[in-house]
Amino acid sequence: MLEAILRSQCALDPRRPVLVGVSGGPDSLCLLGGLHAAGYPVIVAHFNHKLRPEADEDAGFVADHARSLGLPCVTESADVAAYAAGQGLSIEEAARILRYRFLFAAARKNAAQAVAVGHTADDQVETVLMHFLRGAGLDGLKGMEYRSLLPAFDPEIPLVRPLLSLWREDTEGYCREHGLSPRLDASNADPAYFRNRLRLELIPILTRYNPQFKSALLRSAAALQGDHDLLRESVEAACRETCRESGEGWIAFDADRLAGLSPAMRRNLIRTAGETLRPESSDFGFEALLRVADFAGQPAPGKQVDFACGLYLFAEPGRVVLAAYEADLRSAAWPQVDSAVEIGAAALDLGDGWTLAIERLDLDAPRLELPGDTWSAWLDADALNGPLTVRAPRPGDRFQPLGMPDGSLKLSDFFINVKLPKRARAHWPLVCSGDRIVWVPGYRPAHAARGTEATRRVLKMSLKKL
Amino acid sequence: MLEAILRSQCALDPRRPVLVGVSGGPDSLCLLGGLHAAGYPVIVAHFNHKLRPEADEDAGFVADHARSLGLPCVTESADVAAYAAGQGLSIEEAARILRYRFLFAAARKNAAQAVAVGHTADDQVETVLMHFLRGAGLDGLKGMEYRSLLPAFDPEIPLVRPLLSLWREDTEGYCREHGLSPRLDASNADPAYFRNRLRLELIPILTRYNPQFKSALLRSAAALQGDHDLLRESVEAACRETCRESGEGWIAFDADRLAGLSPAMRRNLIRTAGETLRPESSDFGFEALLRVADFAGQPAPGKQVDFACGLYLFAEPGRVVLAAYEADLRSAAWPQVDSAVEIGAAALDLGDGWTLAIERLDLDAPRLELPGDTWSAWLDADALNGPLTVRAPRPGDRFQPLGMPDGSLKLSDFFINVKLPKRARAHWPLVCSGDRIVWVPGYRPAHAARGTEATRRVLKMSLKKL
Numbered sequence: 001m002l003e004a005i006l007r008s009q010c011a012l013d014p015r016r017p018v019l020v021g022v023s024g025g026p027d028s029l030c031l032l033g034g035l036h037a038a039g040y041p042v043i044v045a046h047f048n049h050k051l052r053p054e055a056d057e058d059a060g061f062v063a064d065h066a067r068s069l070g071l072p073c074v075t076e077s078a079d080v081a082a083y084a085a086g087q088g089l090s091i092e093e094a095a096r097i098l099r100y101r102f103l104f105a106a107a108r109k110n111a112a113q114a115v116a117v118g119h120t121a122d123d124q125v126e127t128v129l130m131h132f133l134r135g136a137g138l139d140g141l142k143g144m145e146y147r148s149l150l151p152a153f154d155p156e157i158p159l160v161r162p163l164l165s166l167w168r169e170d171t172e173g174y175c176r177e178h179g180l181s182p183r184l185d186a187s188n189a190d191p192a193y194f195r196n197r198l199r200l201e202l203i204p205i206l207t208r209y210n211p212q213f214k215s216a217l218l219r220s221a222a223a224l225q226g227d228h229d230l231l232r233e234s235v236e237a238a239c240r241e242t243c244r245e246s247g248e249g250w251i252a253f254d255a256d257r258l259a260g261l262s263p264a265m266r267r268n269l270i271r272t273a274g275e276t277l278r279p280e281s282s283d284f285g286f287e288a289l290l291r292v293a294d295f296a297g298q299p300a301p302g303k304q305v306d307f308a309c310g311l312y313l314f315a316e317p318g319r320v321v322l323a324a325y326e327a328d329l330r331s332a333a334w335p336q337v338d339s340a341v342e343i344g345a346a347a348l349d350l351g352d353g354w355t356l357a358i359e360r361l362d363l364d365a366p367r368l369e370l371p372g373d374t375w376s377a378w379l380d381a382d383a384l385n386g387p388l389t390v391r392a393p394r395p396g397d398r399f400q401p402l403g404m405p406d407g408s409l410k411l412s413d414f415f416i417n418v419k420l421p422k423r424a425r426a427h428w429p430l431v432c433s434g435d436r437i438v439w440v441p442g443y444r445p446a447h448a449a450r451g452t453e454a455t456r457r458v459l460k461m462s463l464k465k466l
Numbered sequence: 467m468l469e470a471i472l473r474s475q476c477a478l479d480p481r482r483p484v485l486v487g488v489s490g491g492p493d494s495l496c497l498l499g500g501l502h503a504a505g506y507p508v509i510v511a512h513f514n515h516k517l518r519p520e521a522d523e524d525a526g527f528v529a530d531h532a533r534s535l536g537l538p539c540v541t542e543s544a545d546v547a548a549y550a551a552g553q554g555l556s557i558e559e560a561a562r563i564l565r566y567r568f569l570f571a572a573a574r575k576n577a578a579q580a581v582a583v584g585h586t587a588d589d590q591v592e593t594v595l596m597h598f599l600r601g602a603g604l605d606g607l608k609g610m611e612y613r614s615l616l617p618a619f620d621p622e623i624p625l626v627r628p629l630l631s632l633w634r635e636d637t638e639g640y641c642r643e644h645g646l647s648p649r650l651d652a653s654n655a656d657p658a659y660f661r662n663r664l665r666l667e668l669i670p671i672l673t674r675y676n677p678q679f680k681s682a683l684l685r686s687a688a689a690l691q692g693d694h695d696l697l698r699e700s701v702e703a704a705c706r707e708t709c710r711e712s713g714e715g716w717i718a719f720d721a722d723r724l725a726g727l728s729p730a731m732r733r734n735l736i737r738t739a740g741e742t743l744r745p746e747s748s749d750f751g752f753e754a755l756l757r758v759a760d761f762a763g764q765p766a767p768g769k770q771v772d773f774a775c776g777l778y779l780f781a782e783p784g785r786v787v788l789a790a791y792e793a794d795l796r797s798a799a800w801p802q803v804d805s806a807v808e809i810g811a812a813a814l815d816l817g818d819g820w821t822l823a824i825e826r827l828d829l830d831a832p833r834l835e836l837p838g839d840t841w842s843a844w845l846d847a848d849a850l851n852g853p854l855t856v857r858a859p860r861p862g863d864r865f866q867p868l869g870m871p872d873g874s875l876k877l878s879d880f881f882i883n884v885k886l887p888k889r890a891r892a893h894w895p896l897v898c899s900g901d902r903i904v905w906v907p908g909y910r911p912a913h914a915a916r917g918t919e920a921t922r923r924v925l926k927m928s929l930k931k932l
Binding site: 132133134135136137138141194197198202205206209210212213215216217218219220222223224226227229230231233234262263264265267268286 | 598599600601602603604607660663664668671672675676678679681682683684685686688689690692693695696697699700728729730731733734752
C-alpha cells in the first residue's frame with residue numbers, strides 16, 4: 001500500500017532520490033524503512049534541535065541507523081531557543097522553521113526530488129483539530145496533504161507525507177516487526193505543548209462522543225481536500241480572467257471583472273494573489289479578507305484599503321491593485337521618465353521599451369486641424385521656442401490643454417480630469433519647449449502649439465512602445 | 467442590526483407576511499418580537515410535539531402571546547413518538563420532520579414569503595460541532611444559513627434564521643428587557659439528547675482549549691459558507707456544460723466532458739445531480755461519491771455502479787446516466803414504440819413528437835445506390851411483400867442489414883454492434899414487411915430491400931422529430 005501511495009498520491013519517481021527527515025522516532029523510522037524497501041535512493045537528514053538532553057544521542061542514533069542501511073546521512077543543529085526568542089516565535093514554530101529550512105536546503109544540495117516527512121494519520125487528526133479549535137477556514141480544516149509545495153522554503157521541491165493514512169500505532173508495529181528500537185521523545189508527554197494536550201486529553205474525550213472520531217476526522221479532511229482543490233481550480237481560472245498586469249510586489253486586476261465576481265470568489269482570489277505576493281504568509285485573517293473583498297466589490301478610484309501582512313488594495317480607473325506597501329508600482333505599460341532629457345534629432349529611448357520619435361514636416365497648404373492621437377501629436381513648430389525636452393512633472397507645473405484658449409490648469413488637476421492613475425503621475429513624461437509643457441503624451445497637446453492658418457512647419461512627435 | 471439582517475442576509479420584504487415558528491422559549495419570542503417591531507406582517511405558528519407534560523400549556527402560552535400582540539396564530543399537533551417508531555427515526559428527527567411539514571404547509575396556506583425560526587449562534591455552534599464529530603464535509607461544516615431552501619418541505623418558500631449571529635443569552639436578555647416570561651423546556655437539560663451533551667458538557671471543555679472557541683467556530687462557519695457558495699457556482703457552471711438530457715428520475719451527462727472534469731468536480735457534480743433526483747436525501751456518503759466519481763472518470767458502456775439512496779450510475783455510448791432504480795429511462799430524444807401499428811398512406815404519429823412519413827416514387831432509370839441517411843431510407847417496393855408495420859423488437863428477432871448478403875444477425879447483436887444504448891432497445895421502432903424487418907431507423911435498411919438494376923418503384927420512408 002505504501003508503494004502505491006508513494007507513486008500516486010506523492011507522485012514520486014522510484015529512480016530519483018528522496019530526502020527523508022528522520023528524528024529517530026517510530027514514524028520517521030517506518031517512513032525511512034518503507035522508502036528504502038521500495039527501492040528509492042534515500043538521503044537521511046536529521047535536524048538536531050538541541051532542546052533536550054538526549055538530543056545528541058538521538059542524532060548519533062540516526063547517523064548509526066543510516067550507516068547500517070548504507071545510506072548517506074546529513075545532519076545540522078541550530079539554537080532553536082535563541083531563534084525563537086529573537087523572532088518572537090513559540091519554540092514549536094521556531095523549530096519547524098529551522099528544521100524545514102535545513103531539510104529543503106539539503107534536498108536542493110543533494111538534488112532530491114522531494115523532502116519526505118513521517119506525519120501520520122494521528123498527526124493529521126491533531127492538526128485538523130487544532131485548526132478547528134482556532135476557527136480555521138477550508139485551508140486549515142483540510143489538514144495536511146500527501147504532496148504539497150511550501151513556497152516559503154522552496155519554490156519547486158515538494159514536501160511529501162506518505163504516512164498520512166497510517167496510524168501512529170501502525171508505525172510502532174512496523175518498528176517492532178523490523179527489530180527497530182526507535183528513540184522516545186519525552187517531550188511528547190509534556191502537557192505544556194498544546195498539541196500534546198490535544199493528543200493526550202482532548203481526543204480521548206471527543207472519542208466518547210463518537211467512537212469513530214479519528215477516522216471521521218480523516219474522512220472530513222479528505223473530502224475538504226477535494227473541495228479545496230476544486231475551489232483552487234475555479235479561483236485560478238478566475239485569476240486568469242481578472243488579472244491584467246503585475247510587477248514586483250503588485251498585481252493589478254480589471255476593476256469591472258473583479259467587481260462582477262461573487263464576494264466569496266473575490267475573497268479567494270485576493271487571498272491567492274496575497275499568497276503570491278507574500279509566500280511566507282499563509283493566513284491573512286477572515287476579517288481582512290471580508291474588508292478587501294467589500295472594497296473590490298465597489299472600488300472608488302483614488303481610494304485604498306489596508307489588507308494584512310503589509311499589503312493593501314487601491315483602486316484606479318479601470319483597475320484594482322493589490323500591492324505591498326514597499327512595492328515600486330511603476331507599470332511597464334506606461335511611459336515613465338526620471339529626469340529631464342533634451343530632444344535631439346534622433347529617437348529618444350525612455351526605457352521599458354518606450355521611444356519618442358520626432359519628425360519635421362513642411363505643409364503645402366494650411367491645415368486648421370492638425371492630426372494626432374493618443375500617442376502622437378502634430379505641433380506648430382513656429383509656436384515653439386526654447387529647447388525641446390522630455391521631463392517628469394514638477395511641483396507647480398501648469399498646463400493649457402488644446403481647447404482651452406484662456407488661462408491654464410494645475411497639471412495635477414489635469415491629471416485628475418483625464419483620470420491618469422495616481423501611481424503613474426510622478427513619472428509621466430511631459431514634452432516641454434523651454435519651460436512650457438507642449439504635449440502631455442497619452443492625452444493632449446498644448447493649446448498654444450495647435451495648428452493655425454499660419455502653420456507651415458510641423459513637429460510630429462510620437463511615443464511608441466516596442 | 468436585526469433589521470439589516472432581515473433585509474440583506476434573509477432577503478425579506480417588510481411588506482409581505484412571514485410565518486414564525488414559536489415554541490415559547492426565549493429564542494422564538496425574541497425573533498417574534500423583533501419581526502413584529504420591524505413592521506413585518508407576522509403569522510405565529512406553534513407545533514405541539516405532545517412530548518412533555520407542559521406541551522399543552524406551552525401551546526396555550528404561545529396562543530395568548532400572539533393574541534396580546536394582535537397577531538394571527540396557527541397551531542397543530544401530532545403524535546411524534548408514533549411517527550418516529552413507524553419510520554424508524556429518532557424522536558428529534560421525527561419531531562423536526564413533522565414540525566417543518568406543518569410550518570411550510572401553514573406558510574403556503576397563508577401566502578407567507580418565508581418560514582422564520584429562532585436558531586441562534588449557540589445552535590449554530592452546536593450544529594457545526596455535531597457535524598465535525600461525525601466527520602462531515604463542507605456541506606455540514608458550513609452550518610446553517612440565514613436563508614436556505616429545504617426542497618424536501620417546499621420548493622420555493624425559504625427558511626430564514628435571522629438570529630444566527632445572536633447568542634442565546636442575548637435572546638434571554640431581550641425577553642427580560644421586554645418583560646416576557648419565556649417557557650422553559652426542561653428537556654434542554656436532558657443529557658439523553660446528544661445536542662444537550664454537546665451544549666452542557668463538551669462545549670465548556672473545548673472552551674478551555676480556546677477561550678474564544680464559540681466565536682471561532684462561528685467565523686469558520688461563515689468562511690466555509692462563502693467557500694460553499696463559490697463551489698456551488700462552479701459546480702452549477704460545470705453542470706450546465708456537462709448535462710445533456712434529463713427525464714423523470716434520470717440525468718444524462720456527456721461522457722467525455724464528465725470524464726474530463728477533476729475527480730473533486732465529478733463528485734460535486736454527481737452529488738448535486740443526486741440531490742435533484744432525491745431532494746429528500748442530503749447525504750450520500752463520501753465513499754459512495756468516490757465510487758461513482760471513479761466510475762465516471764473511466765466509464766465503460768454497458769457497465770453500471772450503485773450509488774446511494776436508490777440511485778445508480780450507468781454508462782452508454784457517449785453518455786453517463788445517473789438514475790433512480792425505479793425510473794423510466796426512455797428518452798424523448800429517441801423514437802420509441804409500444805405495440806405494432808400498420809403503416810397506411812398517411813404519416814404515422816409515434817409519440818414524443820416523432821412521425822413516420824411514407825412516399826412512393828417511380829424511378830425513370832435504375833439507380834444502383836438508393837439514397838438514405840440516419841433517419842430516412844429508400845427501399846425497393848417490389849422487394850417488399852406483406853403488410854408494412856412499425857413495431858418494437860420481439861425475442862428472437864433477426865435482421866439482415868444492408869451490406870450483409872448472406873445469412874442474418876440476431877437483432878440484439880446488431881444493436882450491440884451499432885452501440886444503441888441498452889435502455890433504448892426494448893422500444894426501438896422497426897419497420898417490417900410481413901414478418902421481415904426491412905428498416906431499423908437510425909441505422910440500416912435490410913439487404914433484401916436494397917436497390918438493384920431492376921428497381922423501378924421506391925418506398926421512401928423518413929422518421930422525423932418535430
